[in-house]
């Protein structure tokens with residue numbers, strides 16, 4: 540049986556996206572990783588590009604900065620809307636959030 544752990548994935552590039560259709564707007568993700576997540580005027584969370592610009596197109600993905608992996612993974616695990624998707628960039632395998640083993 541295959542098991543993924545945070546430790547096993549720390550050396551791999553991760554990417555993250557938010558499903559705004561399920562976002563409750565509570566702001567947990569913005570608290571955890573304000574460099575990655577931010578509210579738009581609609582009160583929903585979006586990911587930000589490296590230049591800090593909000594990516595408003597549905598399904599927009601960004602690479603997770605190496606120093607924020609654990610914060611982004613924790614946000615995905617605890618997101619009350621279960622709408623933060625963290626996956627391995629190389630093959631799309633879910634690491635945290637919907638579809639992940641943990």
Ligand code: SF4
Pocket residue numbers: 557561562563564565566567568569576583584614617618619620621622623
């Ligand atoms: S933690 Fe989840 S539900 Fe809460 S604001 Fe962020 S994406 Fe939305």
